[in-house]
Amino acid sequence: MLSQKLKGMLCRYNPWTHPRLFSLYDSSDTRRTVPASNSDTMITLSQISSVASKVLSAYVSLAALVTLLRTLAEEIIPDRLRSYIVSSLKRLFLPPSSQLTLIIDQFCGPTSNEIYQAAHIYLPTKISPSHDRIQVGKPSNQSNSTITLPKGAQVEDSFRNIRLQWKLDDDRKLFFELSFDKQFREIVLQSYLPYVIAMSKEVKEEDKEVKIYTRKYATHKTVSWDSIQLHHPATFESLAMDPDQKKAIMEDLERFTKRKELYKKIGKAWKRGYLLYGPSGTGKSSLIAAMANHLKFDIYDLEFTCIINHRHLMSILLSIPRRSIIVIEDIDRIDSGPVSPSSLLKLMDGLWSWNTANEKIWVVTTNRKDVLEAVLIRPGRLDMHIDMSYCTTMNGSKLLSSKYLDTSDHPLFKYIEALMKNKEITAAEVTGEMMKSDNVDLTIGEIVKLLKSKNDVKNEGILENSDLSKHQALEAAGIEESEQRGN
Numbered sequence: 001m002l003s004q005k006l007k008g009m010l011c012r013y014n015p016w017t018h019p020r021l022f023s024l025y026d027s028s029d030t031r032r033t034v035p036a037s038n039s040d041t042m043i044t045l046s047q048i049s050s051v052a053s054k055v056l057s058a059y060v061s062l063a064a065l066v067t068l069l070r071t072l073a074e075e076i077i078p079d080r081l082r083s084y085i086v087s088s089l090k091r092l093f094l095p096p097s098s099q100l101t102l103i104i105d106q107f108c109g110p111t112s113n114e115i116y117q118a119a120h121i122y123l124p125t126k127i128s129p130s131h132d133r134i135q136v137g138k139p140s141n142q143s144n145s146t147i148t149l150p151k152g153a154q155v156e157d158s159f160r161n162i163r164l165q166w167k168l169d170d171d172r173k174l175f176f177e178l179s180f181d182k183q184f185r186e187i188v189l190q191s192y193l194p195y196v197i198a199m200s201k202e203v204k205e206e207d208k209e210v211k212i213y214t215r216k217y218a219t220h221k222t223v224s225w226d227s228i229q230l231h232h233p234a235t236f237e238s239l240a241m242d243p244d245q246k247k248a249i250m251e252d253l254e255r256f257t258k259r260k261e262l263y264k265k266i267g268k269a270w271k272r273g274y275l276l277y278g279p280s281g282t283g284k285s286s287l288i289a290a291m292a293n294h295l296k297f298d299i300y301d302l303e304f305t306c307i308i309n310h311r312h313l314m315s316i317l318l319s320i321p322r323r324s325i326i327v328i329e330d331i332d333r334i335d336s337g338p339v340s341p342s343s344l345l346k347l348m349d350g351l352w353s354w355n356t357a358n359e360k361i362w363v364v365t366t367n368r369k370d371v372l373e374a375v376l377i378r379p380g381r382l383d384m385h386i387d388m389s390y391c392t393t394m395n396g397s398k399l400l401s402s403k404y405l406d407t408s409d410h411p412l413f414k415y416i417e418a419l420m421k422n423k424e425i426t427a428a429e430v431t432g433e434m435m436k437s438d439n440v441d442l443t444i445g446e447i448v449k450l451l452k453s454k455n456d457v458k459n460e461g462i463l464e465n466s467d468l469s470k471h472q473a474l475e476a477a478g479i480e481e482s483e484q485r486g487n
């Protein structure tokens with residue numbers, strides 16, 4: 001009896017056998033045309049709504065359970081383990097992937113990972129206009145803001161027609177994922193990653209802010225440096241000096257930085273030495289700053305007075321990184337202490353030079369080349385001797401005038417040039433006058449006065465031979481002839 005009742009109920013609820021319900025699943029079935037009584041229709045609709053509400057509530061509960069499980073999984077299982085589980089499941093149920101993913105952590109054991117650091121610098125250069133999130137920051141000790149990738153950012157790159165996909169992810173610590181087609185594994189490991197490191201170095205050099213380093217603890221034996229950004233604006237362009245001399249220095253520097261392999265081949269330490277000599281205010285420090293700004297090399301000021309002994313000197317030199325300019329100022333004024341300047345320069349050439357010279361430039365300055373020991377200036381020790389002298393032509397002064405006074409021509413320039421041939425005036429004195437006023441005529445007049453106040457170097461009537469008459473010149477400068485006679 002009971003079994004028959006159940007059978008009847010099942011028959012009514014079963015969509016595959018119930019004529020009304022069946023039509024919902026297969027509209028083409030001919031059974032759809034079987035007529036149904038009114039009472040049958042009534043029962044079926046209420047049953048449909050009951051089944052539907054049961055299915056709906058079951059679905060809602062299932063969805064809630066799935067959401068709960070997912071939230072729990074996200075809270076409890078670390079990202080890395082989760083992605084491992086997901087990839088293991090994928091491996092089990094999906095066909096094997098043709099992609100390979102490299103995980104690049106921030107650290108390689110106790111040291112930082114060079115590939116991670118390189119990617120961190122290189123990838124922002126690959127940010128395309130399609131990116132809608134980028135990260136910016138500005139360290140307080142730097143003047144430029146920096147752009148980096150935010151967490152989760154993806155960047156595409158291509159190398160020898162290989163498509164590479166980078167992703168910055170995190171699992172308490174940030175790491176990069178680099179995905180590409182497995183068949184290019186060797187190219188990526190052997191060529192692409194070294195390329196990323198090389199490119200990051202280039203980006204770093206371009207963005208680099210030049211610093212000047214001085215020793216931190218003047219009397220302490222340990223080597224520690226203090227640095228500040230080099231704000232000296234000098235450039236080769238702004239430097240007033242003989243154009244041929246300027247060109248020769250720039251070419252020499254360029255050649256030096258490109259000759260790593262040559263130095264290795266000929267068995268010479270990769271270093272270059274410059275001796276800058278000339279009176280105070282002729283631009284020796286400005287030239288050092290121009291060199292540093294041009295090459296983006298940091299400056300290390302080697303204060304001689306606080307060097308205790310040879311061993312101390314060696315540790316100081318070893319602490320200076322490559323691509324630096326080591327400066328010894330006013331070498332003629334250094335008293336011979338435990339380490340004399342000449343013994344330092346001997347060290348530069350000796351066996352130790354191989355450990356301390358790695359793309360380093362030495363600059364030694366002096367106001368008195370004539371008093372230097374022969375050992376300091378012998379050929380090959382300081383490769384280039386640069387004469388930083390007084391202004392003798394208008395070339396430099398015209399350049400200064402165009403920078404400081406916005407003019408590179410004036411009726412008195414010829415007269416000034418004639419005066420310069422017989423007087424000693426430094427670029428510092430000329431720029432000093434140019435800073436005093438915005439009035440061009442007044443300033444040029446003051447330079448004439450300053451020149452005239454100086455003693456003649458030689459008495460050869462140079463001024464009288466110049467093609468500008470003295471009267472004309474003094475008039476232009478607003479200087480009375482009677483005043484001149486008084487001189």
Ligand SMILES: Nc1ncnc2c1ncn2[C@@H]1O[C@H](COP(=O)(O)OP(=O)(O)OP(=O)(O)O)[C@@H](O)[C@H]1O
Nearest residue numbers: 238239240279280281282283284285286427428431
């Ligand atoms: N050749 C130059 N071109 C442009 N400006 C110069 C030049 N020489 C000197 N000056 C100006 O004079 C200032 C002082 O010059 P600088 O300190 O470079 O001379 P110096 O030869 O190093 O002097 P010192 O021997 O006293 O250290 C510079 O800041 C710059 O404004």
